[in-house]
Amino acid sequence: MLRRSTLLLISGCAALVVGGCSKSTHPAVKELTVAESVAAHKAGAVFVDANTAEFRQSNGKVPGATLLDNYRKYDVKALLPESKDTPLVFYCSNKR
Known part of the structure; x- marks a missing residue:
């Protein structure tokens, strides 16, 4: 698993949250496949949902995701885990 300095992102069903839901070229950001995302979730990664409340109501969210x-x-201190070793997966829709 990656450290907090590396953000993990879902591909396939969601777009990148960093930079207004557009692809990032930052070297510490890794785009994940859906299968990799499922594995990260099972391994304890914290998912962070950056979608709007309306989008979540219509389309759902990852169970247990931080909203x-x-x-x-x-x-950051209130919403993200205190441990900097906790893997994070940020996701959002590319629809506004």
Whole structure:
């Protein structure tokens, strides 16, 4: 698993949350396949949902995901795990 310095992202069913739901070229960001995402979830990665409440209501969310009210501005200490070794998977729809 990767450290907090590396963000994991779902591909296939969701788009990247960093940079307004567009692909990132940052070397510490790894795009995951759906199968890799499922494995990360089973291994204890924390999923972070940056979709709007309306999108979640219509389309659902990953069970147990942390929900962000705003993907650009949120309280890291309140919403993300204290341990910096916890793997994180950020996801959002590319529809606004």
